[in-house]
Every structure is written in C-alpha cells, then in structure tokens.
Amino acid sequence: MSREGYRVVREGLTNTLRHAGRVRVAVRIAISPRALDLDMTNPLGSSTPRRGLGLDGIKRRAQALGGHAEGAAKGDNWQLQVHLPW
Numbered sequence: 487m488s489r490e491g492y493r494v495v496r497e498g499l500t501n502t503l504r505h506a507g508r509v510r511v512a513v514r515i516a517i518s519p520r521a522l523d524l525d526m527t528n529p530l531g532s533s534t535p536r537r538g539l540g541l542d543g544i545k546r547r548a549q550a551l552g553g554h555a556e557g558a559a560k561g562d563n564w565q566l567q568v569h570l571p572w
Contacts, residue, residue, distance in 0.1 A: 490551060490570060491515070491522050494544055498526045498566050501540040506531030506564065521553070524568040530559060544568065 495513060502511050506528055514525040541557045544566070548555040553570040 488522075490547060491524060494524055494547065494555070494568050494570075495526070497540050497544055498524075501566075502526070502528045502564070504540075520572060522570045522572070524566070524570075526566040527563050530562055530564055541566075 495515075498513075499511060502509065509529045509531070511526060511528040514523075516523040516525075541555075544557070545555045548568050548570060551570050553568065555566070555568040557564065557566040559565075
C-alpha cells in the first residue's frame with residue numbers, strides 16, 4: 487500500500503507542476519488501522535486548464551484497491567483527496 491500511496495503523491499505533485507506551475511503544495515498523510523488517506527491542496531494555476539490522464543489514473547488506481555479519489559477546484563485552490571483501504 488505504501489507504494490501505491492507514493493505513486494499517488496508523485497502523480498499529484500506532477501499534476502500540480504504541470505497545471506499550476508511552481509506553487510506551494512500542502513500534503514496531508516493520515517494513516518489509520520483501516521486506511522491510508524491522502525489530501526493534497528495547491529493554488530489554482532493561471533494557465534488554461536488542460537485535460538490529461540493523471541487524475542483519471544489516480545482514480546483508477548484507487549478504485550482497483552477498493553478506495554476512491556476525487557480532485558476538484560475549491561475556491562482558489564485545487565484539492566485532491568484519496569482514500570486507500572488496507
């Protein structure tokens with residue numbers, strides 16, 4: 487599971503750099519006896535949004551492990567939330 491969590495964080499950071507540029511990213515990792523929860527938040531970029539495969543890949547990876555992932559703009563920020571059960 488730690489490998490999958492690492493991959494999600496890596497993809498989230500790659501997406502941030504690609505879409506928002508060099509901005510500050512807050513990463514929260516919560517580990518419980520039942521799940522690994524990841525929360526990444528960064529300011530929205532000033533560039534025109536582009537469609538890529540990163541978020542879809544994260545969602546598929548989470549679903550394959552019985553979890554879920556959601557990424558969306560919330561105010562002036564982008565937030566990615568991923569739940570991966572053990």
